[in-house]
Amino acid sequence: MHDAPLRVTTPGGAYDVIIAHGALDCLPDHLNRIGLRGALWIISDDQVFPQYAPPLIERLRAAGYDVQGSTVPSGETSKDLAMVARLYDWLIGGGVERRDAVLALGGGVVGDLAGFVAATVLRGIALVHLPTTLLAMVDSAIGGKTGVNHPLGKNLIGAFHQPRLTLADTATLRTLPPRELRAGWAEVIKHAVIRDADLFVRLETIAGAEPDSLQGDALAAIIRQAARVKIDIVNADERETGERMLLNYGHTLGHAIEAASGYGDLLHGEAVAIGMHLEAQIACRMGMVEPDFVERQERLLHAWGLPTALPPALDIDDLLERTLRDKKVRAGKVRWALPLGIGSATVRDDAPETLVRAVLEEAYARSP
Ligand SMILES: NC(=O)c1ccc[n+]([C@@H]2O[C@H](COP(=O)([O-])OP(=O)(O)OC[C@H]3O[C@@H](n4cnc5c(N)ncnc54)[C@H](O)[C@@H]3O)[C@@H](O)[C@H]2O)c1
Numbered sequence: 001m002h003d004a005p006l007r008v009t010t011p012g013g014a015y016d017v018i019i020a021h022g023a024l025d026c027l028p029d030h031l032n033r034i035g036l037r038g039a040l041w042i043i044s045d046d047q048v049f050p051q052y053a054p055p056l057i058e059r060l061r062a063a064g065y066d067v068q069g070s071t072v073p074s075g076e077t078s079k080d081l082a083m084v085a086r087l088y089d090w091l092i093g094g095g096v097e098r099r100d101a102v103l104a105l106g107g108g109v110v111g112d113l114a115g116f117v118a119a120t121v122l123r124g125i126a127l128v129h130l131p132t133t134l135l136a137m138v139d140s141a142i143g144g145k146t147g148v149n150h151p152l153g154k155n156l157i158g159a160f161h162q163p164r165l166t167l168a169d170t171a172t173l174r175t176l177p178p179r180e181l182r183a184g185w186a187e188v189i190k191h192a193v194i195r196d197a198d199l200f201v202r203l204e205t206i207a208g209a210e211p212d213s214l215q216g217d218a219l220a221a222i223i224r225q226a227a228r229v230k231i232d233i234v235n236a237d238e239r240e241t242g243e244r245m246l247l248n249y250g251h252t253l254g255h256a257i258e259a260a261s262g263y264g265d266l267l268h269g270e271a272v273a274i275g276m277h278l279e280a281q282i283a284c285r286m287g288m289v290e291p292d293f294v295e296r297q298e299r300l301l302h303a304w305g306l307p308t309a310l311p312p313a314l315d316i317d318d319l320l321e322r323t324l325r326d327k328k329v330r331a332g333k334v335r336w337a338l339p340l341g342i343g344s345a346t347v348r349d350d351a352p353e354t355l356v357r358a359v360l361e362e363a364y365a366r367s368p
Contacts, residue, residue: 006224006231010238012144013162017231019137019224021216024056024130024169028063031101034164036126038099039066041091043114045074048106048132051175056105068094072113079113079148081157087117101126101164107133107180108140112155115146119161129166133176134184135269137168138191138226139247143234154255160239168227170220183269185304186250188222190276191229193297194246197343199225200300207303246345248328249337250276256322260314266307273306281359282351283338293341310363319360320353 005016018030031040040060044053049071060067070090072078091102102125104114111129118127129141147158173181192200202222206214214222230247237243254275258266266274280294298308328335333349340346 006228008142008162008166008231009235010144010162012160012238013164015163015165017142017166017168017227019168019170019220019227021170021220023167024052024172025059027056027130027167028060028065030165030167031060031065031128032063036101036128036164037065038097038101038126039068040101040103041094041096042067042069042103042105043087043110043117044069044071044105045078045107045110046071047074048110048172052132052172053105072110074109076109076149079109081148081150083113084117084120084148087114088121091117091121096121096125098122098125101128103128103130104141104163105130105132106136107131108136111136111140112145112147112158115144115161115163116148116158119146119159124161127161127163129163131166131168132172134173134181134223135187137170137223138184139187139230141166141168142227142230143244144238168223170223173219179267182305183267186269186273186276186301186306188226189297189300189304189306190247190249190272191226193276193339193342194249194337194345195229195232195343196225197341199229200342203304204300207300242347245328245335245347246337249339249345250279252323252326252328252334252336253278253319255326256319257311257314259322260318261311266311270307273301274308274310277301277308278310278359278363279336280339281362282336282356283340285355285359286338286348286351288346288348289339289341293339296342297339310360316357316360316364320357323356 005018008015053069057067072083102114102118104111115127118125131137131141144160144162146161147155150156233243250272254272257274258271277298280297283289284294301308323334335347335349336351337345338348
């Protein structure tokens with residue numbers, strides 16, 4: 001028996017977020033229930049499509065749907081305008097209509113790309129997210145941000161377009177490469193730190209047992225709890241004017257580290273884990289948390305297989321310069337999402353640069 005669905009309710013749209021083991025089996029019923037009866041256009045990547053699309057297409061066709069599929073190469077490089085144009089050709093050439101829906105089957109790359117295509121083709125058609133990575137299940141498939149990269153920066157072109165449904169089948173995580181799965185746990189831990197102390201303690205308890213043995217309904221339940229944090233925040237602040245900024249915890253330095261190390265060496269979630277550890281130390285130096293908070297969070301990150309040490313040979317001036325180029329900078333001040341304790345966070349724009357520099361210098365002094 002699956003739990004009651006979570007619900008996003010924003011001015012831009014209201015929809016269920018269904019997270020359950022085996023949820024894809026019930027997709028035709030859910031589409032029917034929400035009134036989607038037009039043709040379905042599945043967009044996926046070349047890793048995910050062969051594993052999950054064929055049985056899904058068969059099930060949807062058996063339920064009477066007209067279904068087509070298209071794949072893009074797996075990886076971040078597919079998130080660009082050239083791929084958007086290719087998908088427009090496929091949709092418009094194939095006779096897409098306003099009542100049709102795009103189904104985004106894959107991780108955050110597919111979700112952002114297919115979401116942007118759905119937001120813009122024919123001035124917007126229905127979108128259904130079918131996330132297959134942990135990051136997409138707890139984060140990118142919820143909240144309506146869609147978009148692609150520009151040569152000058154990540155996610156610089158996009159639109160808000162809420163899906164009509166997000167349906168995550170946690171059974172798909174069985175085939176996700178272990179390193180990708182671990183990177184997803186970084187976002188789960190971030191959600192626990194900023195908003196859900198009970199989730200934090202559950203993650204500590206599971207880590208003490210054996211995280212890799214987490215499966216089936218137990219896995220789905222913990223992912224649901226993490227997704228609820230994102231849903232609550234999005235419900236309060238769809239357009240990121242206030243509370244949604246808390247989701248950036250670990251991301252200001254995380255993005256700087258990711259970019260400075262040239263994308264590729266570190267996965268996004270790994271950079272976020274390092275960013276959370278450094279930003280916790282910023283909060284500690286500002287008197288917002290005690291040193292034992294920093295240690296407890298570091299223990300949890302390690303327990304879930306995540307790094308906390310700065311990669312060697314990054315330039316501190318370069319990292320600081322990159323934090324100033326962050327999208328969340330306003331009037332020249334970096335707005336940091338910082339913890340107040342386990343389960344609580346706030347946004348501060350008064351972290352002195354000398355203090356941030358001292359945290360980075362100390363991190364290097366401690367590294368082997
Ligand atoms: N829209 C948002 O709010 C938001 C939030 C966070 C991140 N993002 C975006 O999400 C993207 C990262 O997403 P991601 O981490 O899911 O990466 P991803 O989509 O690249 O997926 C990671 C890898 O796993 C493979 N994969 C996916 N599901 C699989 C499965 N079940 N089995 C086997 N392999 C599988 C993919 O082919 C890919 O190689 C970034 O582009 C980021 O900007 C968006």
